[in-house]
Every structure is written in C-alpha cells, then in structure tokens.
Amino acid sequence: MRLEPRAHAPFWLNLTAPIAAIGLAFAFCALLILWSGAPIIDSYAALLRGAFGSTFALTETLTRAAPLIFTGLAAAVAFRAKLWNIGGEGQLYAGALAATWVGTGMVHLPPFLMVPFLFLVGAVAGGLLLLLPVILKLKLRVDEVVTTLLLNFVVILFANYLLFGPWKDPLAMGWPQAAPIIDEGILGTLVPRMRLHSGLIWAVAFAVFAWAFIRFTRWGFQIRAVGYNPEAAAFAGMPIGATVLRTALLSGGLAGMAGVCELAGAKGYLTIDISPGFGYTGIAVAMLAGLHPLGVVAAAIFVAAIYNGADAMSRAMSISNYLADVLTATALLLVLASVLFVRFRPQWR
Amino acid sequence: MDILEIFVTLGFWAALVRMATPLIFGTLGELICERAGVLNLGIEGIMTMGAMVAWFWVYQGGDLWTAVLVAAAAGALFGLLHSVFSVYLGLSQHVTGIGITLLASSLSYFAFRMLLPNVTTPPKIDPFKPFAIPLLSEIPYLGTVLFTQSPLTYLAFALVPVVGYGLYRTPLGLAVRMVGENPLAVEAQGIDVHRLRTAAVMLGSAFMAVGGAFLTISVFDAFYIGMINGRGWICVALVIFASWRPGKALAGALLFAAFEALQIRVQQASSAFIPYQFFLMMPYVLSILAMIVMSRRAAYPKALLVPFRKGER
Numbered sequence: 001m002r003l004e005p006r007a008h009a010p011f012w013l014n015l016t017a018p019i020a021a022i023g024l025a026f027a028f029c030a031l032l033i034l035w036s037g038a039p040i041i042d043s044y045a046a047l048l049r050g051a052f053g054s055t056f057a058l059t060e061t062l063t064r065a066a067p068l069i070f071t072g073l074a075a076a077v078a079f080r081a082k083l084w085n086i087g088g089e090g091q092l093y094a095g096a097l098a099a100t101w102v103g104t105g106m107v108h109l110p111p112f113l114m115v116p117f118l119f120l121v122g123a124v125a126g127g128l129l130l131l132l133p134v135i136l137k138l139k140l141r142v143d144e145v146v147t148t149l150l151l152n153f154v155v156i157l158f159a160n161y162l163l164f165g166p167w168k169d170p171l172a173m174g175w176p177q178a179a180p181i182i183d184e185g186i187l188g189t190l191v192p193r194m195r196l197h198s199g200l201i202w203a204v205a206f207a208v209f210a211w212a213f214i215r216f217t218r219w220g221f222q223i224r225a226v227g228y229n230p231e232a233a234a235f236a237g238m239p240i241g242a243t244v245l246r247t248a249l250l251s252g253g254l255a256g257m258a259g260v261c262e263l264a265g266a267k268g269y270l271t272i273d274i275s276p277g278f279g280y281t282g283i284a285v286a287m288l289a290g291l292h293p294l295g296v297v298a299a300a301i302f303v304a305a306i307y308n309g310a311d312a313m314s315r316a317m318s319i320s321n322y323l324a325d326v327l328t329a330t331a332l333l334l335v336l337a338s339v340l341f342v343r344f345r346p347q348w349r
Numbered sequence: 350m351d352i353l354e355i356f357v358t359l360g361f362w363a364a365l366v367r368m369a370t371p372l373i374f375g376t377l378g379e380l381i382c383e384r385a386g387v388l389n390l391g392i393e394g395i396m397t398m399g400a401m402v403a404w405f406w407v408y409q410g411g412d413l414w415t416a417v418l419v420a421a422a423a424g425a426l427f428g429l430l431h432s433v434f435s436v437y438l439g440l441s442q443h444v445t446g447i448g449i450t451l452l453a454s455s456l457s458y459f460a461f462r463m464l465l466p467n468v469t470t471p472p473k474i475d476p477f478k479p480f481a482i483p484l485l486s487e488i489p490y491l492g493t494v495l496f497t498q499s500p501l502t503y504l505a506f507a508l509v510p511v512v513g514y515g516l517y518r519t520p521l522g523l524a525v526r527m528v529g530e531n532p533l534a535v536e537a538q539g540i541d542v543h544r545l546r547t548a549a550v551m552l553g554s555a556f557m558a559v560g561g562a563f564l565t566i567s568v569f570d571a572f573y574i575g576m577i578n579g580r581g582w583i584c585v586a587l588v589i590f591a592s593w594r595p596g597k598a599l600a601g602a603l604l605f606a607a608f609e610a611l612q613i614r615v616q617q618a619s620s621a622f623i624p625y626q627f628f629l630m631m632p633y634v635l636s637i638l639a640m641i642v643m644s645r646r647a648a649y650p651k652a653l654l655v656p657f658r659k660g661e662r
Contacts, residue, residue, distance in 0.1 A: 002659050003439070036463050084443050140644040144588065145390065145443060147640065149582045150633040161626035283447055320462035325455030333434060333448045340438050 003344035013342050021338035025331035029323055038317040050312020051305035057213025057312070059196035063266055065297075065304035067092070069203035070258030072289065072296040073166050074126075078251035079291050080214065080228045083244055085130060087148030088255040089279025090155035094129040095256025096263045097159055100167070100270040101299075103263075104179040112234070114184040118201065119260050126256020127249040129155065134248040152279065161271050176269040187265040199265035204297055211293035213250075223247050255279060268347030281307075284332045290339065303328055317345050319349065354646050362494040364613075366502060367568065369606035371396070373505040374560030375514050375584030376598040378553040382428075383588055384516065385549030386529035386652040387435055392444025392557050393581030394453030395427050399558025401457035404565035405464060407474045407596035408494040416566055417501070424558025427453050428551035436546045439656030446447065450581075458574055466627055477501060499567040501559070505525045506599070509554070513595040529650035542657045545637040557581070579633065586636035590643050593650065601639070608635055 030040045051061050071088045078085035085091075099122045109117055133147035163176040171179075187197040214220035222243045225233040234240050262274050285303050289295030310324035355361050375392060382389040389395075399420035406416040427449055434445040447565055465472065477499045486496040516522035524545055532542045555617045560580075565572050587605065616628040629647035 009598065014480045032459065079444075086443075086447065136502060136641060136644075140641060141647065142640050142644045143639075145388075146582060146586045147637050148587070150579070150586065150636050153579050153633045154630050157626045161624050164626075165624055280447075280451070283413075283444075284451065287444055287448075318466065320459050321456050322459035325451060326459055329448055329451035329455055333445070336440050336444060336448070337434065337438055340440060 002347050003340070004347055006343060006345050008124050009132060009342045016088050017338040017342050018335050019137055020335035024334050025327055029327045029331050032323060032326065033319060036317075036319045038319050043313055043317050043319060046313040046316040047306075047309035049284050049309075050316075051309035055191065056194065057108075057308065059191050059194040061301065061304045061308045062200055063196045065280045065300040066199040066203045067258040067261050068196075068282060068300035069200075069207055069297055070254050070261055070306055071278045072285030072300050073207055073282075073293055074251045074253075074255035074258070074279075075283045075286035076289060076291045076293055076296050077210055077214070077223070077254065078247055079227075079286060080335065081223045081244060081247040082230075083251065084145045085148050085248070085251050085255075086145055086283065087130060087133065087151050087252075087279070088258070088282045089275060089277065090148070090152035091126035091252045092253035092259040092262075092275050092279050093152075093155045094125040095259030095268055096274055097155075097162065097259075098122055098256070099185075099260045099263050100178050100181070103181045103185045105182060107183065110182060110221065111184045114182070114268030115187060115198075118181075118185050118264055119257050122256040122263075123253035124252070124256070126259070127252040129256075130248045130252030131245070134244060138244060152180050152214035159270070163270065167270070169269070172269075176272060180269040181264050185264050186268060187261070195221050197265035199261035202257070203261065204299075205233055206257070206296045207293050210250075210254070214293065219243070219246055243345065256283070258282070281328065284328050287332055288335055355618075356555055357626050359490065359493050359634050361610055361614060363498070364610040365603065365606045366494060366498055367606075368569075368609050369579055369602045370499070370502045370505045371560040371563045372584060372587065372602035372605055373509065373599060374556050374563065375581060376602055377505075377595060378424075378556030378560065378597060379584050379588045380591070380593055380598055381512065381516075381525070381553035381556065382550050382632050383592055383653055384529045384650060385525050385546045385657065386532065386657075387432070387546055387550050387648055388442045388521045388585075388654055389431060389449075389550060389553060389557075390430070390443060390447060390585070391427060391431050391449030391453060391554065392446075393575070393577055393579070394450035394457075395554050395557045396561030396564075396577045396581045397480060398427060398453040399424050399459045399561030401461055401561075401566040401572055402558075403562030405460075407476075407566055408472060409582055413477055417562055420553035420558045420562035424554040425551040427558075428554025429547065431554065432543075432550045434549035435656070436550065438461065439658055442654050442656075454577075458601060461572060461574070469558075471573060474566065476565075476570045477567040484620040501563045501565070501567050504559075505563075509595050509599045516595065519548060526650075532652055532655075536657075536659075542659075546657075557584075560584075583606055583632060583636050586640050589647055590636075590639040592643065592646060594650060605632065605635065619622075 032041050033043045037301050052058050074088050099118045102121050102150055103118050133144045136142040137144045167178040169177055169179045187199050190196045214223060225238055226240055226243045230240055258278055263270060267274060283300045285296055289299040306327050307324045310321045313319055314321035366583045377390055379392055402423045403416040403420040406419045407413060431445060431449050434440045435442045479497050480500050482496040486491045486492040514603055524535060524540055528545050536542050587601045612631050616625050
C-alpha cells in the first residue's frame with residue numbers, strides 16, 4: 001500500500017471519516033460486551049442513558065467534561081507547537097496544590113475576586129511546572145516527553161506526602177484530605193441540587209480564548225508556525241525559544257486550571273484521587289478534536305459521556321467500566337487513521 | 350541500620366539484580382525499536398499487557414515458560430498494531446505510542462476484571478522459583494547474588510550480549526541500525542523499510558511484554574491494577590541514558606535497580622526523619638537527572654520519529 005496526497009479532500013469525506021472511525025470503535029467494544037455476556041443493544045442503551053438520559057446524567061457528564069476541556073486545551077495548544085507535553089496530569093495536581101495552599105484560609109478576597117485568583121494561582125503553578133522540562137529541552141535538548149511523564153509521578157507523590165502529612169485535615173475523620181477551600185473560592189452551581197458548577201463556563205470561555213489566541217494573534221501565529229516548520233519559522237525571524245516558552249506557560253497553565261476547576265468546583269477540598277487521569281485523557285480529547293480548541297469542547301463532552309455512561313452501564317450490566325478507557329483509546333487511534341485517509345489516498349498495488 | 354551496612358548485606362545485592370530484570374527487558378526492547386527509528390511509547394501499556402496475560406496463563410494452569418511465550422506474542426501483537434499506525438500509516442509516533450499504552454493497559458484491566466469478577470484479593474499463582482546454577486551458586490557471596498536467581502533474570506542478562514552481537518555483528522543488525530539512521534539507503538539496498546521497522550518494533554515489544562511478565566510470574570505472584578507504575582517510562586529514559594547501546598543499557602538498569610534497592614532499605618532505616626514518599630520519588634527524579642547528565646552526548650538515531658513514505662524525500 002502507498003499513500004498519495006489528495007489535492008482536494010471531498011467535503012463528505014471530512015465529515016464521514018471521523019464518524020465512521022468512532023462507529024468502528026463502538027463496534028470493536030461491542031465485541032468486548034459480547035464477550036462479557038451482556039446484550040449489546042441494551043448495554044449501549046444503558047451507556048446512553050447514563051450519559052444523557054436525565055438532568056442528573058447530563059449535568060454529571062458536563063461536570064466531568066469541564067476539567068477535560070482544560071486538559072484537552074492544554075494538550076491541543078502544546079501539540080500545535082509540537083511541544084509534547086504529556087505532563088498534564090502532574091500540572092493538574094500542581095494547580096490543585098497551589099490553589100489549596102492559598103485557598104484554605106491564607107488569602108481572603110470577595111468571591112468575585114477569589115475565584116479568578118485561585119484560577120490564576122493554579123495556572124501559574126501548572127505553567128511553572130512545565131517550564132522546567134521545556135527549559136531542559138531548549139538548553140540541553142533533553143526530550144520533554146519523558147521528563148513531563150516522569151514529573152507526573154513526582155508531583156502526585158508530593159501531593160500524597162502533603163495529604164498524609166502536614167496538610168491532613170484533622171477534622172476529616174482520618175481521611176487523607178486537605179482543609180476545605182473557603183466559601184468565597186467555591187465555584188457556584190449552575191443547576192439547583194446538581195453538582196454542575198461554573199467551572200464549565202470558565203472552561204468554555206478559555207476554549208474560545210485559546211481559539212482566538214491561536215487564530216488571530218501574532219503569538220498564536222508563531223505557535224502554529226513553529227509547529228509546522230521550526231526551520232522556516234526561525235528563518236522568518238520568529239523567536240523559536242520564546243514561542244516554545246510561551247506555549248509551555250499557556251499549556252501548563254490550562255492544565256493547572258483543570259486542577260482548580262475540580263478542586264473549587266466538583267470536590268471543594270483536595271484529595272489524592274482528585275483526578276482519575278484527566279491529564280492523560282486530555283491528550284485523547286485533544287487528538288479527537290484535531291487539536292482545534294473549539295473542537296476540544298465537543299470532544300471533552302463526548303469523552304465525558306463515554307466515561308459517565310460506562311459507569312452507569314457497568315452498574316446495570318456488570319461490565320467492567322474499564323470499557324470506557326478501551327473505547328476512548330480505540331476511538332483515538334481510529335480517528336487518527338481516518339484523518340490520514342482524508343489527507344491521503346491509499347493506492348493498493 | 351547504618352547506610353554503609355546495607356552494602357555488605359547479600360539481600361541488597363540479590364534484590365538489585367532482581368529489580369534490574371524488568372528494566373533490562375524493557376530497555377533492550379525500547380532500544381531495538383528506537384534503533385530502527387521508531388519511538389515506542391506503547392511500552393508502559395505493553396508491559397501491563399505482558400504482566401496480565403502471563404499471569405492469567407499460569408492462573409489457568411499453564412506452564413511458566415509457555416506463559417513467557419504467550420506474553421511475548423501478545424507484546425509482538427501490540428507492536429504490530431503500533432507499526433500499522435506509526436510505520437505504515439506514518440502517524441505521529443508520540444501520539445500512536447500514547448494511544449497504544451492507553452489501549453493495551455485498559456484492555457488488560459478490562460480483561461482482568463472480566464475474567465475475575467467479584468474478587469477482592471487477587472488470586473495467587475506459583476511463580477518461578479530461584480534456580481541455583483550448579484557449582485556457580487556455591488561460590489561464596491557471588492553465588493547467592495548472581496547465580497541463585499529467577500531463570501528469567503538469567504535470560505535478561507543473556508539477552509544483552511545477544512542483542513549487542515545482533516545489532517553490531519550481523520547483516521540484519523546493520524540493516525536495523527541503518528533504517529534508524531537513513532531509511533533511503535536501506536531502500537536502495539532493496540530492503541523493505543516498512544517490513545524491517547515493523548519486525549524491529551514487534552521484537553522490541555515482545556521484550557517489553559516479557560519484562561512485564563517477570564513482575565507477575567517471578568517477583569509477585571499476582572496481577573494488580575497499576576502494577577507497572579511508570580517502569581516503562583523509566584526504560585525510555587534509560588535508553589537515552591545508555592546512548593542506544595545494549596551494554597550501557599545493562600549498566601543503566603543495574604545502577605537504577607541499585608538506587609531502588611537502596612531506597613527501600615534506607616526508607617526502613619530512616620522513616621522517622623524523611624517521609625517515604627520522597628524515597629518513592631527517587632527513581633523518577635533520578636531518571637530525569639540521568640537524562641540531563643547524558644544530554645550533551647545524546648546521539649539520537651537520525652531517522653527517529655521520521656516516518657518513511659515511499660517515493661517521498
């Protein structure tokens with residue numbers, strides 16, 4: 001087989017290829033459902049109900065989508081500049097740690113200032129954490145994929161130390177959790193009696209911001225240029241190092257805000273399981289969205305729906321909810337391949 | 350216990366050799382892939398898959414050595430999948446690798462939960478017993494440390510010269526190294542670049558899976574969720590530390606295992622002063638430090654991360 005670039009991709013192909021890929025992913029997971037001895041149609045119906053079937057299901061899906069939008073944006077922005085930030089998970093924890101540090105009584109501000117302040121602190125922490133591997137990359141050509149990955153483990157162990165040690169809340173009945181965020185810093189709920197909080201609005205606002213930033217600003221243009229062709233960008237007089245550093249601050253900052261979103265929105269206090277892998281799932285979200293910031297919102301809701309739906313399905317049908325991870329991973333790989341077939345025509349010989 | 354005393358205990362040295370084993374398998378596997386020009390970030394998931402299938406094979410009553418083969422086959426299968434995306438379709442190796450890791454580990458966990466529903470304590474199996482090599486194991490000190498180990502440990506150490514010989518002294522090894530440096534030159538020799546890279550990735554992935562299998566059917570006697578715990582990523586760092594050379598990879602793995610073995614013992618001795626989490630951080634911090642130290646001398650295979658498409662240059 002060889003691949004020939006297409007001069008023009010037909011419009012229908014752009015649309016149907018990713019949908020067909022996601023359909024294939026569902027078909028593959030249908031085999032796994034069959035293997036666990038559950039009826040396929042009923043199981044997927046349970047998944048759909050669990051994701052969107054009621055106000056509760058819908059709001060829970062959106063609650064889960066909010067941090068995924070942030071981590072998805074973090075990956076999308078970085079990958080646009082070919083900066084392989086796989087450290088979203090660690091940056092999320094860094095953001096949550098920093099916000100816990102200032103948000104549990106150290107700083108008191110009125111609510112309309114306290115919430116932005118917490119997001120800012122979280123973003124700074126996440127951005128600074130990514131700065132270390134990026135400086136190593138720029139100065140010493142140390143591969144950032146491995147360093148960002150390894151820092152995830154370091155940061156989570158550090159959070160673990162704080163939660164079991166100095167930050168352990170004596171009022172938490174022995175549970176390893178930090179003191180609660182002060183009331184002024186808590187994100188308000190959007191729907192009465194549901195968990196859905198204004199973190200979702202923050203997330204969507206930042207998606208629009210990231211899109212406009214990359215699309216319309218000079219710095220955004222430089223990010224895209226460095227990603228497409230760093231030599232050409234350098235030849236055109238663009239500051240490669242500065243662009244990569246800016247990308248790192250933006251990407252790490254967005255991931256840090258995912259931590260604040262969960263901390264001040266969904267949980268209210270820091271626990272060691274504040275993220276069930278949002279940082280890693282964010283990479284899948286970004287790729288499913290084709291690295292487009294506005295697409296990230298849709299992809300995050302899609303992935304959140306799969307996870308919440310799979311939780312409901314596993315309760316109803318006794319299928320392990322790891323199916324959600326399998327479904328996301330399969331969809332990621334197949335959508336990647338489908339996008340390739342839009343750009344290239346396979347020639348069988 | 351004094352820190353210096355640790356170094357004279359046999360247990361420390363034996364543990365070092367044991368802990369190095371999965372790292373040797375993983376690092377050699379990653380090294381083969383990268384020498385052929387393919388970064389395989391699927392390693393973490395492939396090790397998980399190897400650990401799961403090998404454990405399950407033995408749990409079902411299978412033989413230990415067949416379990417190693419089954420794990421290797423499963424690893425090769427995921428290597429093939431990696432190649433379809435990264436070699437044949439030429440997709441980003443970073444993203445493909447992350448995708449393979451997500452897929453392989455989630456499939457392992459899914460299968461584990463499906464095969465054993467409603468089990469709270471993971472069921473145990475009969476793992477490999479340490480095998481004392483006759484005569485050699487009777488050497489004082491050295492015998493206990495080096496020659497009373499799991500058979501898989503001997504295999505790992507034996508593979509280092511085999512891979513080194515294969516890469517540097519055989520025509521096939523030359524082709525593998527060349528396809529990582531200059532695939533066009535390989536094609537000019539009439540060798541199929543895609544097939545050669547795929548073969549290298551499959552072999553490397555099989556090594557990784559055996560490294561994972563070592564954990565379940567030799568060290569522990571059960572499979573746990575999250576048991577690889579970043580060992581795969583550490584292997585990726587070790588390949589860079591080793592400058593893509595098998596001998597140095599062995600040295601790196603041993604050095605690393607030494608810190609890990611030391612860490613556990615110092616932790617027990619000094620838990621009063623330093624929280625244990627800081628000891629657990631050490632392998633990851635050391636990997637980063639190792640990469641910084643070696644960064645000046647890092648000579649990446651030239652065609653690493655570059656997909657090859659026929660008729661394009």
